[in-house]
């Protein structure tokens with residue numbers, strides 16, 4: 001974030017001791033715990049700075065400046081405030097009497113250049129081959145769920161996946177707090193609204209998902225499914241809005257399925273479990289699982305394909321998986337490879353049908369069956 005991007009110089013001045021932190025693009029988070037403890041996060045590590053406010057009222061003035069710059073207020077009667085700044089950063093403030101040891105301010109800074117697919121490949125989060133496979137699946141309009149725990153990089157990967165959507169498609173994005181940064185031009189961004197100080201005016205994600213269906217979307221991207229909107233999202237995926245993308249908080253692909261079940265139940269429609277599972281099985285094509293490994297690295301550990309139902313159960317097959325070879329004794333870094341499991345992904349036939357190219361090794365592992373059949377009948381033809 002720089003002063004140049006439209007920020008009022010008086011505002012920047014009023015940030016006081018926070019100014020250098022707000023202007024430092026290498027920081028991802030600023031955390032103020034009372035006037036004397038200011039922490040920052042840089043490259044995933046939390047550091048205590050030597051920045052101090054004169055006293056509590058000094059810190060309060062800075063918080064009021066920030067909050068009022070986006071037309072919000074914070075005071076003893078409503079001591080909590082959650083807001084998005086003009087530059088996209090998220091701010092949360094909690095003041096006494098709720099905050100016991102002085103005002104607490106948390107700024108999640110908006111990163112101007114989010115990680116791109118090559119960054120993730122460079123970090124070892126996913127292999128080039130897996131990235132190409134995911135890209136091919138996005139082009140083939142697969143419905144994809146990115147799954148992982150908090151801070152595993154779901155939103156970042158969702159952003160990368162959304163980046164694969166062709167520029168001639170109309171994309172509607174729906175988020176709780178706008179984080180996605182798509183480079184395409186034809187994007188309609190929507191953000192849910194929390195209730196106001198009187199507890200009114202809430203517009204949940206679910207209403208936005210329902211509304212998005214009337215916006216002629218080619219693709220619907222939902223930042224995270226964490227409630228009843230999962231039902232509307234699945235219905236959309238099942239009724240022609242293929243190629244939709246979202247994230248779910250779960251620790252394994254199997255858990256993603258049960259989490260989706262729970263979320264659909266939150267819609268309060270009293271659907272039988274089997275019907276819910278049919279919706280899920282019919283809608284979702286791929287689950288991409290992220291994990292944070294012991295060495296702190298974020299990795300795609302599995303790519304699973306949802307294939308259908310067997311009795312009451314949703315069936316799935318793992319098509320890629322991360323195989324750990326243990327930690328490097330010197331660096332502690334976990335070494336491993338992300339490989340196809342050898343199971344032929346169902347989507348491969350769709351890729352061939354649509355003429356979407358596959359990474360070489362995958363094309364060798366899973367050749368185009370129709371081409372094989374054609375070749376066989378050609379070789380047989382002269383003999384007949």
Ligand SMILES: Nc1ncnc2c1ncn2[C@@H]1O[C@H](COP(=O)(O)OP(=O)(O)O)[C@@H](O)[C@H]1O
Pocket residue numbers: 028115120123125148149150151152153154155156157298299
């Ligand atoms: N693959 C990655 N490697 C390293 N850092 C990452 C990676 N993906 C995301 N991050 C960083 O981790 C933090 C959390 O990422 P985010 O995508 O918001 O996670 P989630 O949506 O799962 O909570 C951010 O600071 C982001 O820059």
Ligand SMILES: [Mg+2]
Pocket residue numbers: 154155156224
């Ligand atoms: Mg997220």
